[in-house]
Amino acid sequence: MPETNSKEWTKYEETIEQFIQVIAKNMSLYGVTPSIGRLYGVLYFSEQPMTLDDMRSALEMSKTSMSTGVRALSDMKMVEPSFKKGVRKDLYKSEEDWYKSFTSLFGSRWRHHTETNIEEADETIQELLKLKDEAEDEALREKIDQDISRLEYAQNYYRWLMQFIHVVESGKIFEYVPKIDQKKSKE
Template structure:
């Protein structure tokens, strides 16, 4: 195996590692593969180029790039002399990590808060009824208290997301610590 083949093999391993990492984070491995390819090519790429590199359809590449854009991990860029859309990816590992995790956490917080607020309203209506047995009232009050605790947790998680997104985390866990 010549050095160029060895280098290409090692790049493929890195692409697959990024794809596996994305899968571990709860995202399709395809977007990790696309991200790795663009990242290590060090230049913007078209959907056609990505399709050729991965062996996947242009439609799948379009979906993967769209997901990366929604996660703030990729963006469309202008390429002088090119009429095709070019895409580049976030080059900062720390920003990538924060974007991935805070995206999931923020969605979880929003979804849970909506459910818990609806439950709280319904429980308040139920508790206002006169025909509840003592056992039903106790169960409803317990559930109401649990809903309040859950909303407090959602508030904490939301503040933690803000802590990460603001970069404040790096005051406490610095990016570069030399040993």
């Protein structure tokens, strides 16, 4: 086994830690806290699946925080349980397929928000139609018509977005924007 406290290993560990920090910072794009992003980074670079205790000692965080972080990452399909014969504690490893993680996370998050926006637009249109029926002020009636038109435009956008979300979730996105082959990218 190589001497792991050499300058080379120290430089290596610093380099990996820098990248883990970048992952942690950029995970905010997915609605993930930096600490959970760091957890994912540590799992990603781990050679072996890790227990909560392993993660806690690697990150110097509480076991409760680790458990919460693993659950959040698992819900996003970025971490999955693992099994190793003879190990009784729960083991976890990172999902190696970032494309799969992205499509799952993107789809679920955007679908939820888009469906909510569609419902809100529908309810707002219905309320505006009631107000218009009761309004005597012609300027208000015209303003309501303009706003309903804007809301209908928004609904059409959200319907288009739902189609896009389906393209991502179904994996058809890769027909338009292919995954980059690991072997070909090195050539």
